[in-house]
Amino acid sequence: MKKLAIQDYYEDEFSVCYGCGRLNQDGLQLKTFLINNETISKHKPKENKTAINGIVYGGLLASLIDCHGTGSASIFYARENGIELKKYNAPRFVTGNLNVSYLKPTPLETELTLKGQLKEIKGRKVVVSIEVFSQGVLTVKGEVIALLLPENFRG
């Protein structure tokens, strides 16, 4: 059986995100997995997501980091709190702060790999450090401060 991503465990109402919602047909549908002690997402940018010819648009990179960050926060929070993931009980995080450093141009033609590591977890707040790699080369670094949505929150 294929391993499910954290986004497959969000309830329907929290699955319409343009970046990672499985129910957003127009969106990027980012999928985030825990592998050993870090989180992984992969994404191949479309040709029109350019900054300058051949280079990935910074807004897309920020978007990927954002969704990889909230997905990673959900994974780390579930692990920390002994939540066994099933459909559809994944804790849903939103971004409080997003910080992105563009270290070098990111080529458009190949798939990108995002890696996330837990930096801090305290109550409803989870901080995730994120790196973006293009063919093994680190091109962008980011950090997401993610906040668990209150139980009574509905969009």
Place this chain on the structure above:
Amino acid sequence: MKKLAIQDYYEDEFSVCYGCGRLNQDGLQLKTFLINNETISKHKPKENKTAINGIVYGGLLASLIDCHGTGSASIFYARENGIELKKYNAPRFVTGNLNVSYLKPTPLETELTLKGQLKEIKGRKVVVSIEVFSQGVLTVKGEVIALLLPENFRG
């Protein structure tokens, strides 16, 4: 005659950005103007750019701040250095660091206004503070550290 945005003064090669390039037909085509001492861009998000139903996707907000930031940097740099804008001599900035704080949910149904203020200008580096308003309510704050592309840079 209609006033032109800074993005209308970028040379063609630097006008393919998904966020603000006039030549990227699929993109957001953000337009940034100097009004008095601050920069203004406006954008109406498409319906599919959701985070949760009715709320704007954080990645789009980061993308708008990114392009508003580089456009503002170009405007402020040109003013500081006495560059009279004409087609196509606008200085082209890229983002070194992007920081976004999501203060409250941003409603999807109305046009957003981005405002930018010059925080620091030093050599090739311009720092811009940015605020995003929805119907007059501040929902997101950001800062962009923008770097002037070297003369010999080509994508």
